[in-house]
Amino acid sequence: MSLLAVRDLTIALPKGADRAHAVEAMSFGLEAGEILCIVGESGSGKSVSTGAIVGLLPSALAVTAGSIVFEDRNLLGLSAAEMRLLRGNRIGMIFQEPMTALNPLMRVGDQIAEALKVHGAADSEGRVRELVEAVHLPDPDRIVHSYPHLLSGGQRQRVMIAMALALEPSLLIADEPTTALDVTTQMQILGLIKEIQSRRGMGVLFITHDFGVVAEIADRVVVMQHGRIVESGSAEQVLNQPQHAYTRALIAAVPHRARAIEPPASGRPVLELVSVRKSYLRRGGLFSPHVRVPAVQDADIELRQGETLGLVGESGSGKSTLARCIVNLAKPEEGAIRFHDTDLRRLARRHWKPFRKRIQMVFQDPFASLNPRRRVGEIIAEGPMAHGTPRAVAESKARELLSLVQLDPSAAGRFPHEFSGGQRQRIGIARALAMEPELLIADEPVSALDVSVQAQILTLLEELRQRLGLTMLFITHDLRVAAQVCGRVAVMQRGIIVEQGQTSEVFSNPKHPYTQSLLDSIPGRHWLPPVTR
Amino acid sequence: MPKLTRRALARTGLAAGGWAGIGGPMLTSRLAYAQTPAVAPKKGGTLTTILTPEPPVLVLGVNNQGPTQLAATKIFQGLCQYSFDLKPLPQLAKSWTISDDGKTYTFKLQENVKFHDGHPMTADDVIFSIMKFHMELSPRAKPIFANIKEATAPDPLTVVLQLERPFEPFMLMFDATACAIVPKHIYDGTDYRTNPQNQKPIGTGPFQFVEWQRGNFIRMKRFDRYWTTGEPYLDEVIYRIIPDSQSRALALQTGQVQLTQANDIEPFDVPRFRAQPNLEVELKGWEYASQLAWIEINHRVKPLGDIKVRQAINMAIDRNFIRDRLWFGIGKQATGPICSTTKFYDPAAAKLAPHDPKKAAALLDEAGYKPDAKGVRFTIKHMPLPYGEVWTRLSEYFRTSLKAIGIEVVLETADAGAWARRIGDWDYETSVNFLSQYGDPTLGVERSYVSTNIKKITFTNTGGYVNPKIDELFTTARESSEPAVRQKAFSEAQKILCEELPQIWLLELAWPTIHDKKLHGVIQTAMGPNSSFDNVFLA
């Protein structure tokens, strides 16, 4: 008998949604001691199905058919009170966003103790400490008495795991538990989950969109698309011999093609950063004075005509700040930012204007980077118009650009919210290209996108770069992406560029230990996706 | 009905012994009022009543506002008080004589009068109060007391005032509200306004000050060494400060207070209280004050200087409506510049044109003020009196009445501060005003009409009316010591003023005094609730 057996689970979406069911006829089993990954892109129904298992579906959704048998009991037949007794007791859960998943007003220790208390277990301090130690949190005594905001994301996720494990559940449901974490942290958390799972023989239901993570952790895999399971099997099998077209497409989209080694760019330097320094004044709290926090320290970068430089680092490494300094969204305190032979840092706002045409930027969040109240056509045309292009010219150009980024020119009359994330990112790219820039700065342009869309955008950028001869600064936290896109990379850690050089050189022979640890943390780094097609 | 106790009778009887003069046999009226006492006086009890708005201080002279007078007359007393027909009655003065030339006034004081701090009251205190205290503090008393050539005290209980010129209404200046007797030993040589004792006033009255919680209440208790033995009857008098008129009415209705006076109760509530069986509503007691309300007109503003315009306005207004609908029958329609309760009122001379809007419109047509397309002849501004709701209603009625004859009235609200300033600065077109007449036209009427009193000060002839004949008539009346001569002058003045209408007189005000029927002796003189309450009792 399986630990968990889901049969023909069907969950209806409310009327007016884009499809009838969030999950349709879903069946799978999970054995004790096994890690099952449910993989799918956003909207595939993978999270909804776990909600049904633990009885925490949003009120708008309802299970219309199927059964969920856990430890010989059909969970769908249990009352809310009975479900509550199972949750946190027999079934533990961890979620995606560690930053918001803990009650900010409760001490960490109290939150762990609460998990024990509500199920009638002894909530002694000793037990809480034990749990904290079990998830390898440093300085358990301090952590137990800390409030969540003092902990890093990885630490919080460990607290979540400690809480989920408090009563030694037989089933752990992990819903994208590492998605919001940096790669190095992600690797540690994955290791921890695996360690605990093998020690306790739990069944783990692991939701993810990342095939790298799957390769890292899964015993078996279920692939979902549009609420249906399209393929399932052992990890080995699904990863290396995917059967379903969708699975194959997903795997193919994982960036893996190392860029062909190019000769070092020999053009004249477009952009030179010399000893750029930028710090932030962090507002003190009620009781503490303001603090100056360095964000970028002594950054030196040279970017030559036609090359793509990758700026790689984890969150908080200062890579985005550096990009913002280049386009004058942030004012560096020291150093020079030479664009051709002009030091941009010293320019006043109005003298900056001519350079706006020449340096453009693509942003990370396709939802936040387009003004929701403006039509797409206006969004693209407004840049050139601000620089004197007549409206009619700018608008017809906007339609051309829409075709260039493979959107229908009729999109010009619509609003951003009518488009998907990938489409919006294309609009963002079109907006930047409308200025006909020499230098394009792409700040994590694909990190908010699903893998398949990510691949399309990367391909588009590469095509455009070659066609238009763009020089590009590409900022990313994803080493796979960097490897695919960039000729050279610079690795940043805590505001300092620790290493830079040819991509192949840096990745195959890292000089700096941090670069090494980044490379070691690439999920599924030992797995080479099969080249289909 | 007002009652007079045996004690009071004995006192007045004593005073009746052989004093004569122009003041004449002054006791008749009070005696006439002394009807059979229905209830025997009883000692004890607390009278809770209302004061609104809260006075700034309780020393008469330092402040002479209405509420101050109400409360402070229990603490301070004057030399005399007045009967309903304005004859002087003794208070701190036991008796008085006036020389035949009308220039020498001799007052005999009551014996055994003590201030609340135990000091005996003597002629020195009286002379100090008249010649220094009120002379400095009271703009009303100053010009009259300035006429005193010499004040002397032949003995501690006699005061002799020697006037420069005879002044017939002089005896009307000696009640507590006009000239309260204050302790010389406390005030002499100090700044009267800032004397710390002002916060804990000391007088000779039947009640002594105990406690004042600002915004809440003023408490006074019986003064045990009061100069009339056995009085006062009440143990305590409490004035509660209740700013909201409905709360005041409710307090009276529920018996939380036993007495309301002055403007405590809005006129429209009075019928209700008349119907309440345990309460009694009295309208007498304001004969000395005799307040006359009018539409204040600034003659400098066109076309208000035009006599025809004023006559038209006069005819546009229905005084019966004002009395019956706004004041709910309280008060009396004005017939001229002098109240019917004031001396020298002449019913034959004081005749105003009756309410007649048609004639009013015709008069305006005739004077050349033709209505425009919207029916408006001209627009004037009007500043309502900021003393309560009924005055606002009055101004609204004024606006409606004038609209009917084609005069547009725009109201401009001013609070008490702004109102007083703007009237004093002549910065108004029309407003409403009411003034006390203090029993004699020379004291309270003349000031509003003579050209010599056109000043940038409130309660002068702020409207700027000028008529030499009127100036002459009032001067004659002021300077003559012959009542007949004075009457003639006043009669003629009333006739002229009723034709020229320098102001549009509306109503002789009366203020309802409403009290629990258990409370006796509230209204006995023309001072009404401003009397000392020494013989008021609960039974």
Add this chain to the structure above:
Amino acid sequence: MGGAPLFRFVLQRALKMVVMVFAIITANFLLVHAAPGDPASVMAGEAGAADPQFMAQLRAQFGLDKPLSTQLWLYLGHVAQGDLGMSYRQQRPVAGLIMERLSATLILTGSAFVIAIFGGIALGALAARKVGRFSETLITILALGLYATPIFWVGLMLVLIFSVWLDWLPSFGMNTVGADLTGFAAAVDTLHYLLLPALTLGLFYMAVYARLTRAAMLEVASQDFVRTARAKGVPEGRVQRHHILRNALLPVITVAGIQAGQLIGGSILVETVFAWPGIGRLAFDALLARDYQILLGVFLVTSVLVLVFNLITDLLYAWIDPRVEVM
């Protein structure tokens, strides 16, 4: 929060408050003196007669004959020494006048605040808990209704019901005069008088806090940590109280802090209806009589009260929310 940083914080805030208070005094001084009419003319009006000499004498006595800037300078100097000046009309130190009546206002607004905050949070929490049910609708309607009714109107209706019809509670004043009660009896007596005005003032703000609490709870209920709590198997009641309500209180506290001033302002109306001897009424009467010193004093005292209240709110916030310290 440790001792030293707390001390430094309070010190900094105190400095800021002093600057703010002087700015307020200056602005109000200029505003109040822009009013037409001065105390001398009002007093002359009240005296029933006046002459120019008398007026000039009054103005000289009050210092109103000096240039405005000199008057302001003198006033600021006095305030810095803790002297709020003399009331023109009452001839008493303003500080004393205000102090006499401040406690009445504090009692009134304090109890109103307690009624408002506890009642409001309770009702709001209940409404959030019962979303979509009848009791939620009832609470929402009640809150909206109270929110939409003029405050003095509520006062009048309460008086009509409880004083006139039922005769349970006195309709005006603050205590039974002459009863000479002390200790507990006096407190009970005052409580009798306090009930209606405090309720009148409190109900409006109760509606505000109820709405706010409900909204905040719904907002918090959608946050991740609530899902975490449920996933731990925490019972619903505990989820509501320990996780949702505690977090939802933060915005309520913020708003309550900001509204402290409004509560004092609103007490003018309530003090008028119930003849409550507080400073709101004092200020209004002073305004009508152009008694600048009192008016300025009331502005000063209420501003200080508001600032102190804001400080308390911030400290309370910091005490409840551990994040504030390092924000």
Add this chain to the structure above:
Amino acid sequence: MNRFAGEFAATFLRNKGAVAGLGVLVLVGVVAATASLLFPFSPWDMRGMPFAHPGEADMLLGGDSLGRDVAAGIAYGARVSLLIGAVSTLAAVLIGISLGAIAGYAGGSVDDAIMRFTEFFQTVPSFLLAVVLVAIFSPSIASIVAAIAIVSWPPVARVIRAEFLSLRSREFVHAAEVLGRSRAAIIFREILPNALSPIIVLASLMVASAILLESGLSFLGLGDPNLMSWGFMIGAGRSVIRIAWWMSVFPGLAIFLTVLALNLVGEGLSDALNPRLARQR
């Protein structure tokens, strides 16, 4: 605004309270607009006996202490109340938006200065300040509107500032900056339109509180004496409440309904403009 508007309308219309509120507001608006047709005479005209009971002398809602028609007063008063509510709110919103936008966009010491200024207005009790302002500049519709606007802009400034602070760091604003657009274009074309939805909600509530504030001022005798407003009517009627309850009950009801309606509409707007929260209802 095709789909935007459609979704907005749909969410709004789902909220029964908001629809009812809108209905009441429309009714009040219609009565205000047609007052001179419904009652072709001045609301100050004396039409019958003082204190005529409702229904007497052709006065549906009775007469007041001078025999003026209460119903006419309410109809004409609707104009004044709505006018005062709308104009003062508009003024407050304009002040608040300007200051809040400058503070939020400029940041730094400008922000500090403006926020101190705002705090200043929030420190002085607002009703007290309104009373003083109206008293000093003598009660008239202009001074009342100005006073209400002066005491009610700070929340707008705070909200706008907060929105600006958050929107300023949004990527589409950065994009506009990188495109080289002018500051004015960024403020007015990019940020402001996105900051308005909380202001729309706030404004509907501010109109409501302005009407309440006006009635409070009138209650203290600080209303415009030349305009028939609901606050004035209550002020005039409350003292005779035992004789003529209808004089204060009906205008009180008018205020109550209008303010309630505005609040309901405000909530509906809030839900429709923040669909995420609305779904939880």
